[in-house]
Amino acid sequence: xxxxxxxxxxxxxxxxxxxxxxxxxxxxxxxxxxxxxxxxxxxxxxxxxxxxxxxxxxxxxxxxxxxxxxxxxxxxxxxxxxxxxxxxxxxxxxxxxxxxxxxxxxxxxxxxxxxxxxxxxxxxxxxxxxxxxxxxxxxxxxxxxxxxxxxxxxxxxxxxxxxxxxxxxxxxxxxxxxxxxxxxxxxxxxxxxxxxxxxxxxxxxxxxxxxxxxxxxxxxxxxxxxxxxxxxxxxxxxxxxxxxxxxxxxxxxxxxxxxxxxxxxxxxxxxxxxxxxxxxxxxxxxxxxxxxxxxxxxxxxxxxxxxxxxxxxxxxxxxxxxx
Amino acid sequence: xxxxxxxxxxxxxxxxxxxxxxxxxxxxxxxxxxxxxxxxxxxxxxxxxxxxxxxxxxxxxxxxxxxxxxxxxxxxxxxxxxxxxxxxxxxxxxxxxxxxxxxxxxxxxxxxxxxxxxxxxxxxxxxxxxxxxxxxxxxxxxxxxxxxxxxxxxxxxxxxxxxxxxxxxxxx
Numbered sequence: 001x002x003x004x005x006x007x008x009x010x011x012x013x014x015x016x017x018x019x020x021x022x023x024x025x026x027x028x029x030x031x032x033x034x035x036x037x038x039x040x041x042x043x044x045x046x047x048x049x050x051x052x053x054x055x056x057x058x059x060x061x062x063x064x065x066x067x068x069x070x071x072x073x074x075x076x077x078x079x080x081x082x083x084x085x086x087x088x089x090x091x092x093x094x095x096x097x098x099x100x101x102x103x104x105x106x107x108x109x110x111x112x113x114x115x116x117x118x119x120x121x122x123x124x125x126x127x128x129x130x131x132x133x134x135x136x137x138x139x140x141x142x143x144x145x146x147x148x149x150x151x152x153x154x155x156x157x158x159x160x161x162x163x164x165x166x167x168x169x170x171x172x173x174x175x176x177x178x179x180x181x182x183x184x185x186x187x188x189x190x191x192x193x194x195x196x197x198x199x200x201x202x203x204x205x206x207x208x209x210x211x212x213x214x215x216x217x218x219x220x221x222x223x224x225x226x227x228x229x230x231x232x233x234x235x236x237x238x239x240x241x242x243x244x245x246x247x248x249x250x251x252x253x254x255x256x257x258x259x260x261x262x263x264x265x266x267x268x269x270x271x272x273x274x275x276x277x278x279x280x281x282x283x284x285x286x287x288x289x290x291x292x293x294x295x296x297x298x299x300x301x302x303x304x305x306x307x308x309x310x311x312x313x314x315x316x317x318x319x320x321x322x323x
Numbered sequence: 324x325x326x327x328x329x330x331x332x333x334x335x336x337x338x339x340x341x342x343x344x345x346x347x348x349x350x351x352x353x354x355x356x357x358x359x360x361x362x363x364x365x366x367x368x369x370x371x372x373x374x375x376x377x378x379x380x381x382x383x384x385x386x387x388x389x390x391x392x393x394x395x396x397x398x399x400x401x402x403x404x405x406x407x408x409x410x411x412x413x414x415x416x417x418x419x420x421x422x423x424x425x426x427x428x429x430x431x432x433x434x435x436x437x438x439x440x441x442x443x444x445x446x447x448x449x450x451x452x453x454x455x456x457x458x459x460x461x462x463x464x465x466x467x468x469x470x471x472x473x474x475x476x477x478x479x480x481x482x483x484x485x486x487x488x489x490x491x492x493x494x495x
Binding site for chain 2: 071140147
């Protein structure tokens, strides 16, 4: 019992700190890529500004407009938070450092990650604001469309690994010698990363919160701690989806040539490094790409990514049976 | 075991109250959210009976897809805040109660007779077995269902598509 509690506490701490580190990386990456100062004055050259940010949001008044549907409005951030944190429960940091190594781990992750959509939709609807409603609708259309390629891209990995447990998938990659991204799932990896970027609602898929047209989308009416929950969940989602991608495609807590008997020691470091590299690529894309148009976004999902992922499943299955 | 039973009864109580709220509330979004909780509690019940796969399918398909499409459909057509008078339909209340009561009696009869009132909890996970049975013994119904679904999909697209789209541009 205590072991489980320690693991839960440790992983909650990792997820929250991961979100904060990704916030710093995003802001500092923006200032580096766009040649502007960025945060400079709080702490070590601005590197601890998220702590000040959190303190600021916690003390702010939590304004609830009079026209909103109160219970729905108040509870909407909770769904997003729950879906993010629960997702991390199946990501293994090392063979033993995982909250729950479920036999159906991949399936659990996909099921839980679809919960966040409800939070976004209800937040947009209950705000009694047309910008929020438009943001909520765009978000829902986007999340529904990109959930399919996300799931279908993972099916390729599941076929290749013959298991749905995330620890099992990593062990299979260790057995193979190379991560799945090299061993035949490169298209699956690309589809997964594009779909995951859309699920995180980051540029170039950030129409739901497109600030130049919709103020702040479904978050427009939120303030104080409830806004903070949405804001942190966005980065937490980014961190966790990058960790899931590293686990499924990049070999998880292991890199080739390192001795497997020491995996419990270097495992977390390796996984976090891979996650940070993927996160940095996402930051670089965010600050160098423009936003898609809504119809382009839907076309990309339904006409390119879904057929490509179906072909990927077909090819993987044929290779699996044939060789 | 005792505390386990108490928890189960609490879940059942919550399940009944949220299910009643789905049909009694006069706000269409509140009804949908209550349905989310009803399905989530049902999934927890399946987890307690160690049917992980069914529980996760409930979450993925019903909460993640069906309810989201419900909400999406409601919001894209009309999204009234507050109460919606049309939802209170007094006319068919007696008929509805009669049908619900008879379905309840029928199901209770079948379940109590079929399992002799015993609660069977599968030992270990049965997902692998489920997949094997589905693709060997029940392969024909499985393929048939997927064929029906494909037909429904194509039918839906044909109905939703505008007629102009079917006419070749050269012919116009």
